[in-house]
Amino acid sequence: MEKISDDYAALGLRALRRAAKKIAEDARKDGSKIPIWRNGRIEYIIPEIDTEQVAAVDRRPAAPSAGRPTATEL
Numbered sequence: 001m002e003k004i005s006d007d008y009a010a011l012g013l014r015a016l017r018r019a020a021k022k023i024a025e026d027a028r029k030d031g032s033k034i035p036i037w038r039n040g041r042i043e044y045i046i047p048e049i050d051t052e053q054v055a056a057v058d059r060r061p062a063a064p065s066a067g068r069p070t071a072t073e074l
Contacts, residue, residue: 024047027046027047028046028047028048031046032046033045033046034046034047
C-alpha cells in the first residue's frame with residue numbers, strides 16, 4: 001500500500017509543478033503579479049524569466065545527437 005501512495009504523491013507533485021510553471025509563464029506574458037509566501041507574509045511579484053534549463057521530470061529524455069558522445073560513452 002505504501003508504494004501506491006508514493007506513486008500518487010509523485011504524480012500529484014508533478015502536476016503541481018506543471019501548474020505553477022504554467023501560472024508563472026502566463027503572469028510573465030501578461031505582466032501580472034502572482035502571490036508567494038515570503039518572510040512570513042504574502043508578497044506579490046512578477047515572475048522573472050528563468051534562464052536555467054532544467055530537465056522535465058515527467059518527460060522522456062531526448063535521443064542523443066548524431067556524432068556526439070552520450071554520457072555513458074565519456
